[in-house]
Amino acid sequence: MCANILVAEDDTKQAELVRRYLEHEGHAVMVVEDGRAALEEVRHREPDLLVLDVMMPRADGLDVVRILRAESREVPVLMLTARSTEDDLLLGLDLGADDYMTKPFSPRELVARIRTLLRRNRRSAAPVPLPPAAAPAPAAAPVADDEALSVGTLRVDPVRHEVSVGGTPIVCTPGEFRILAAMAAQPDRVFTRQQLLDRLHGFDKYISSRTVDVHVMNLRKKIERAPRRPVRLLTVFGVGYKLTDPAKGVRRASS
Numbered sequence: 001m002c003a004n005i006l007v008a009e010d011d012t013k014q015a016e017l018v019r020r021y022l023e024h025e026g027h028a029v030m031v032v033e034d035g036r037a038a039l040e041e042v043r044h045r046e047p048d049l050l051v052l053d054v055m056m057p058r059a060d061g062l063d064v065v066r067i068l069r070a071e072s073r074e075v076p077v078l079m080l081t082a083r084s085t086e087d088d089l090l091l092g093l094d095l096g097a098d099d100y101m102t103k104p105f106s107p108r109e110l111v112a113r114i115r116t117l118l119r120r121n122r123r124s125a126a127p128v129p130l131p132p133a134a135a136p137a138p139a140a141a142p143v144a145d146d147e148a149l150s151v152g153t154l155r156v157d158p159v160r161h162e163v164s165v166g167g168t169p170i171v172c173t174p175g176e177f178r179i180l181a182a183m184a185a186q187p188d189r190v191f192t193r194q195q196l197l198d199r200l201h202g203f204d205k206y207i208s209s210r211t212v213d214v215h216v217m218n219l220r221k222k223i224e225r226a227p228r229r230p231v232r233l234l235t236v237f238g239v240g241y242k243l244t245d246p247a248k249g250v251r252r253a254s255s
Contacts, residue, residue, distance in 0.1 A: 002025075002026045002027055002028070003027050003028070003047075003048035003049060003118050004027070004028045004030075004045070004047045004048050005022055005027045005028070005029050005030075005047055005048060005049050005050075005051060005114070006029075006030050006031075006032065006038065006041050006042065006045070006047040006049070006050045006051070007019060007022070007029060007030070007031045007032070007051045008031075008032050008033075008034070008035065008037070008038035008050065008051065008052045008053055008056060008061070008064070009031065009033070009051070009053040009056075009080065010033045010034060010053065010055075010056045010057060011053070012033075014053075014080075014103075015031045015033075016031075017107060018051060018107065018110065019031055021107040021108070021110065021111050022111065022114070025111055025115070030045070030047070033056070033057075034056050034057045034058040034059065035056045035057070035058050035059025035060055035061065035063060035064045036058040036059050037058075038050065038052065038056075038059075038064050039059065039064055039067060039068070042068060042073060042075055043071075043073075046073075046075065047075060048075070048076075048118060049075065049076045049077075049078065049114060049117060049118060050068075050075050050076070050077045050078070051078050051080065051110075051114070052064060052065065052077055052078070052079050052080065052097075053079075053080045053081065054079055054080065054081035054082075054092070055081065055082065061079055061080075061081070061092075062091065062092060062095060065077055065079070065092065065095045065096050065097050066095050066096075068096070069095065069096035069173060069174070074161075074174065076098045076117045076118070077096065077097045077098055077099075078097070078098060078099045078100070078101065078110075078113060078114060078117060079092045079097045079099070079100045079101070080101055080102075080103060080105070081100070081101075081102055081103065082102070082103045093175055093211055093214075094173060094175070094214055094215070094218060095173065096173045096174050096175070098117055098174065099113055099117060101113065147159060149181065149184035149185055150184075151184050151187045151232070151243055151244065151245050152232070152244075152245030152246060152247050152248075153165055153166040153167075153247075154184065154223060154232060154243075154245075156177075156180055156181050156184040158181050161177060163177065163180060163222075163223075165222075165223050170222050170223060171222075172219070172222065173215075173218075175211075175215050176215050176218060176219050176222075178199050179196050179199065179212070179215050179216070179219065180219060180223075180243070182196065182199045183196075183233075183241070183242065183243035184243060187242075187243055187244060187245065188242055188243075188244050189242060190236045190239050190240055190241070190242045191240045191241055191242065192239060192240040193212045193213070193240050193241075195240070196212045196215075196240065196241070197211065197212055212241075216233060216241055219233055220233055231246035232244060232245075232246055
């Protein structure tokens with residue numbers, strides 16, 4: 001699985017090490033040394049993946065991710081940082097990074113994570129194969145809203161990557177969207193934090209379950225009228241979370 005990978009890293013030795021390992025895997029690699037250069041390259045070349053250092057001159061990695069997601073650019077981003085606090089990790093993920101590694105790191109582990117990100121991204125972008133031709137069948141009722149998922153007035157469109165509540169568009173980070181889409185596909189099902197974490201990143205041994213709590217907290221700010229008294233995205237104590245239609249009159253779990 002060869003890909004065009006952009007590495008944004010101002011540490012020359014670190015950048016060269018990453019380049020060597022990725023090129024050994026068969027990838028085409030370009031290296032830039034600051035955040036602004038990273039933004040320009042993504043805009044002009046649209047790489048398959050961005051390896052992004054957090055601490056860089058001109059624009060740091062967090063700003064780069066924030067700008068790319070605001071521009072609706074969905075290039076997978078793996079962030080590298082010398083910061084090791086969980087708050088920094090969660091901030092990067094909340095802004096829209098797909099994965100996060102702290103320095104020092106194993107280059108082999110980095111390559112493995114990149115391989116997984118590329119595989120997942122290509123799988124999600126692959127066209128759905130058409131079924132074999134069959135004899136004409138009676139006309140069926142049309143599928144509403146192009147397979148959009150609706151839970152009450154909340155609408156999640158996996159095809160267009162759009163979310164709305166009562167017709168009002170809601171902007172979600174990639175992580176928030178994955179959680180919401182998974183829950184909207186199975187309304188009223190209780191998801192554990194681990195189940196939602198698996199849908200987020202697939203790296204459950206590297207990222208804590210608090211990541212899910214942060215995404216849920218931010219989603220409530222966007223889809224609930226009173227985030228501290230949620231009626232859609234509910235906490236089920238001792239288990240996890242569920243998404244429900246408040247108009248159904250289901251008794252609200254405590255938040």
